[in-house]
Amino acid sequence: MIEISNLCKSFTLHNQGGAVIPVMAGAALSVAPGECVGLVGASGAGKSTLMRMIYGNYLAASGRIEVAGVDVARAAPREVIALRRQTLGYVSQFLRVVPRVPTLDVVAEPLLVLGVPADQARARASDLLARLNIPERLWPLSPTTFSGGEQQRVNIARGFAHAYPALLLDEPTASLDATNREVVLSMIDEAKARGAAIVGIFHDEGARERVCDRLVDVTGFTPGLAA
């Protein structure tokens, strides 16, 4: 489902004397449907960078990032957009929404974009929010005023609203209490069971052991750090 080979990335800081910072070289990764791969490595080793590159958020310098047959490293923007809508989900650590939009609609939006009727999309969003223990009285409110943990759960609900065949999870269980952590982990299990290919970053070791089929240390892809 996700095939990465020989992926390189560097940042050029034009406004700081054109400094070139190589951050990744020769990265390779393969994730099959139903498989969950955990990215590990020290802070700054490039876990998030790799994940953002898979999502098309960071531009690859060279190499291939194939997701469901689309090479994200070379695809036209609108192909990436289509991929993100239908195939590739992403739960980031940050919730970025239009202020004042109700939580229920924030969660339903990925389905609405796909043309799912509004009532069905909202029903699905309600199920997820209830499961993640977001009190119903908060659903009509914008999540921008929520606590960190609540925002994180809204973000997860949004990321799981559509059954993406491929999912990127950046610290999905951080800042969650035991109950909600358990809910999220079982949601990940269910996604795997329906055949989703998942790439995740988990600092929480217990979570990592519970859902990851194997681990990939990105330190090996970091120029200067790789031996």
Place this chain on the structure above:
Amino acid sequence: MTDQAYNFAYLDEQTKRMIRRAILKGVAVPGYQVPFASREMPMPYGWGTGGVQVTSACLMPEDCLKVIDQGADDTTNAVSIRKFFQRTAGVQVTEATAEASVIQTRHRIPETPLREGQILVYQVPIPEPLRFLEPRETETRKMHELEEYGLMHVKLYEDIARHGQIATSYAYPVKVEGRYVMDPSPIPKFDNPKLSDNAALQLFGAGREQRIYALPPYTQVVSLDFDDHPFEAGKAPHDCDLCGAGESYLDEVIVDDAGGRMFVCSDTDFCASRQAVGHRGRLSPEEV
């Protein structure tokens, strides 16, 4: 008494030729506003300078002129203009619609049907029907050019939204031969149906705005409306109190301080002719 100090009908021949060319162009393109080099006239703008110039360019020594203001031959504006042409052109004048060959009018079409060979000259204050909604002349010209007349209906829409009906009761916009939208000058909408298929030549002159437009005889003129709010040529629901006419346009006249009022034909010639042949209304003087 003709004043020999002026050329026939006041304007010099070159000016009249210029105006006639504008008139001919207007006749050739019914409803289209033809620019012309309007002259200073010995009367203020708003008193019919456009109509007077058109009349001047049309008059021949053998013509018989009638001038009306709001249908009446005896109001200041009508009397002044009639005297003006008597003095500068020495033409015959009349109050009888049927006898006139040229009729200059402000705000009315005579009740007596016009015939072929007659010319009806309208005084026009603002020739551009789109002006109140679109202040830019460049844009309104473009809209006429491209037949973009949706805006005209916005005006009528606003009427209905505000008053429950099309409240425009005069200067009601019309479409000429399915092409140009035209302001018929501030005639009451009661007169609008008379614009269409009229046997006379109808000429419109706007002096201050320097525009002339025309309706050749038997031109099709349609008043704009909505499917569910069709055009209606309304008038006061009364008969003339002097001649008893039920189908003529009426003026309301307050007769005392106690709310007393009467309705009389606005067309004085029409009313007088009817009385002359014995028609009587509610308030007609007793026979002696």
Place this chain on the structure above:
Amino acid sequence: MMEGSDLSIFAKKKPQPMASTAPLLRVEGLTKRYGARIGCADVSFDLYPGEVLGIVGESGSGKSTLLSCLAGHMAPDAGRVIFDTAEGPRDTREMSEPERRRLARTDWAYVHQNARDGLRMGVSAGGNVGERLMAVGARHYADIRTTATDWLGRVEIAPERIDDRPSAFSGGMQQRLQIARNLVTGPRLVFMDEPTGGLDVSVQARLLDLLRGLVREMGLSVLIVTHDLAVVRLLADRLMVMKGGRVVEQGLTDQVLDDPQHAYTQLLVSSVLQV
């Protein structure tokens, strides 16, 4: 001429699939000079159905000139602007003026930064929304009013305000009215020039939410010019960065903002005040 009873076709439009193969708008080598000075130079891009393209840059970068040239308000000196009309792709520069103006009031819409430029301030809200309908031949008052009422609702203006003039509206309401007036004929391409400029932050958010919903429901393609990076992040699928009349970078909105490649874009992104 369209019959009044057919107004319902404007009420809702089916979203068009994102992956549609033919671009709705194809721009090739568009150039506009003001004497020796460059307005915009050699701009090329494709816009597909349902796509929102943001154009950002500082004042004087040529983004407004570009929008004016694309919308036909200004004649470019060179280049082609090919729009996928009902009769197939046509260069709008080669259209006759009546054709272009017809396009401007049916398939296209233009939302001005200042609502006063896009509204008739002396005409009621209903008349403002109804004008485009009447311009394409609607002649049934009740139908026009029903459609206008529906649209006021869609842009969150209370139906009882239908007979009020825009001068009695707040800035945010005026902007929403302008959007209703533009979208009532179900356009396919919308030009927006700083649509949230000059509005309070809370009003901006409401407008952005509304625009997102309409874009999704109607499958609109949008070209939005703004200097507000937060606005494009929330609204635009793709981003074009302009400087000195030229496009210096374009790509996915979040990619351009999070991983800018060009020196100017890096400066632009790093100059945004964080809240």
